[in-house]
Amino acid sequence: MEKEYSGDKFDVIVVGAGVMGSSAAYQLSKRGQATLLLEQFDFLHHRGSSHGESRTIRATYPEDYYYNMVMKSAKLWEEAQSEIGYRVYFNAQHFDMGPAQDLSLRAVIASCENHSIPHQVLDRRQVADKFSGLIDIPENWLGLSTELGGVINPTKAVSMFQSLARKNGAVLRDNVEVEKIVKDEERGGIWVVTANGGPFWGRKCVLTAGAWTTKLVKTVTGLELPIQPLETTVCYWRIKEGHEGRFAIGGDFPTFASYSEPYIYGTPSLEYPGLIKIAVHGGYACDPDKRPWGPGVSLDSLKEWIEGRFMGLVDSNGPVATQLCMYSMSPDEDFVIDFVGGEFGEDVVIGGGFSGHGFKMAPVVGRILADLVMFGKGEGVELKHFRLGRFKENPKGNVKVFEVQVRFSPHSQ
Numbered sequence: 001m002e003k004e005y006s007g008d009k010f011d012v013i014v015v016g017a018g019v020m021g022s023s024a025a026y027q028l029s030k031r032g033q034a035t036l037l038l039e040q041f042d043f044l045h046h047r048g049s050s051h052g053e054s055r056t057i058r059a060t061y062p063e064d065y066y067y068n069m070v071m072k073s074a075k076l077w078e079e080a081q082s083e084i085g086y087r088v089y090f091n092a093q094h095f096d097m098g099p100a101q102d103l104s105l106r107a108v109i110a111s112c113e114n115h116s117i118p119h120q121v122l123d124r125r126q127v128a129d130k131f132s133g134l135i136d137i138p139e140n141w142l143g144l145s146t147e148l149g150g151v152i153n154p155t156k157a158v159s160m161f162q163s164l165a166r167k168n169g170a171v172l173r174d175n176v177e178v179e180k181i182v183k184d185e186e187r188g189g190i191w192v193v194t195a196n197g198g199p200f201w202g203r204k205c206v207l208t209a210g211a212w213t214t215k216l217v218k219t220v221t222g223l224e225l226p227i228q229p230l231e232t233t234v235c236y237w238r239i240k241e242g243h244e245g246r247f248a249i250g251g252d253f254p255t256f257a258s259y260s261e262p263y264i265y266g267t268p269s270l271e272y273p274g275l276i277k278i279a280v281h282g283g284y285a286c287d288p289d290k291r292p293w294g295p296g297v298s299l300d301s302l303k304e305w306i307e308g309r310f311m312g313l314v315d316s317n318g319p320v321a322t323q324l325c326m327y328s329m330s331p332d333e334d335f336v337i338d339f340v341g342g343e344f345g346e347d348v349v350i351g352g353g354f355s356g357h358g359f360k361m362a363p364v365v366g367r368i369l370a371d372l373v374m375f376g377k378g379e380g381v382e383l384k385h386f387r388l389g390r391f392k393e394n395p396k397g398n399v400k401v402f403e404v405q406v407r408f409s410p411h412s413q
């Protein structure tokens, strides 16, 4: 039975219905919170970061603290799937590769050892054996094979969280742009003022605005966050005739990441049979409201990489399909999960800066955001890496200068 919450008063108002806001709304409504989820565009639109057909799952990170979040999320993905009754998460092996001396790759291997993640470090010959001759790495490279990889269907996953939230009694409204958030001085809580509807009163508020985070937080609090939107391009390449099945999910072929320059990632063939997703982690700095919609990342190094890695079995002349998407990059590529502070104190929580690698962890991020607004602290996850204060202490941090095209390496997908 759907619960109805009357009028315009809620326990929690979530702004932004990408994967993070939808996951938070699901978690909040599941715990009995009267929840309102607001989205400026149509639900499941293609103008943010959470649309499309595939996102990589992996547990291998150079930073130790993401492992725990990936593992907790794996359980929560299972839980949500069993509640909705369909799958959005498809398992595969995961394979990292790169020059043997690459510091990030070495940190990933060390993290596997620290966490006792079952893994194999492979040389060129062992890589060829393991993947039936499909993957080739240079002599001076290493491969790292782990079991926890796979692919999530993003649009279907966002839809899943929204359906579950609705089933739990949450109210969902799209085409409602939040213009400002005002403190309710009389009774406490906040007013969410929108361009078309409301205003809505909430005890608490969660901001999950993706590439619009810097704009929205500046409007709401005056605070200038260093979260930079980037436009990035996903590329699909044709597998040569007769070899399609060898690259398909469900067999030996893994999700993969290459710690080379540029950082390259990809998934087994799933969403478009006969095509494989292989892309560069990077993009062009942009204003999310004035997108360039192209021209996309330069493909020269990607073509060369494909030719060298897949035994000539993937046509490297050019992608046969591309899709555009947005990253919201923090300077250190770590997430931002914290109270906004200032006059809002602990009433407004922000979840942003997911820097092109957040999707797999959306279930645990949603849970932490719910914990923060409900109890003032997140359970079971160390949040110190995600605090806003790190930008104040060291405002430039290790900010990479955003030039025309920006490529990153340590985190990736």
Ligand SMILES: Cc1cc2nc3c(=O)[nH]c(=O)nc-3n(C[C@H](O)[C@H](O)[C@H](O)COP(=O)(O)OP(=O)(O)OC[C@H]3O[C@@H](n4cnc5c(N)ncnc54)[C@H](O)[C@@H]3O)c2cc1C
Binding pocket: 015, 016, 017, 018, 019, 020, 021, 038, 039, 040, 041, 047, 048, 049, 050, 051, 054, 055, 056, 057, 176, 177, 178, 179, 208, 209, 210, 211, 212, 213, 216, 232, 233, 234, 324, 325, 326, 327, 351, 352, 353, 354, 355, 356, 357, 358, 359, 360, 361, 413
């Ligand atoms: C090409 C690409 C590949 C990726 N690959 C991977 C991967 O392999 N593995 C992985 O884990 N992650 C990956 N990611 C990252 C992951 O997809 C993102 O971290 C995640 O989708 C971010 O979700 P979000 O909810 O923060 O942002 P969004 O999905 O952009 O959601 C924010 C929402 O807020 C809404 N909004 C903004 N302002 C307002 C307002 N004022 N009022 C109302 N609504 C508002 C927006 O319209 C938007 O719908 C990838 C991202 C891209 C783009």
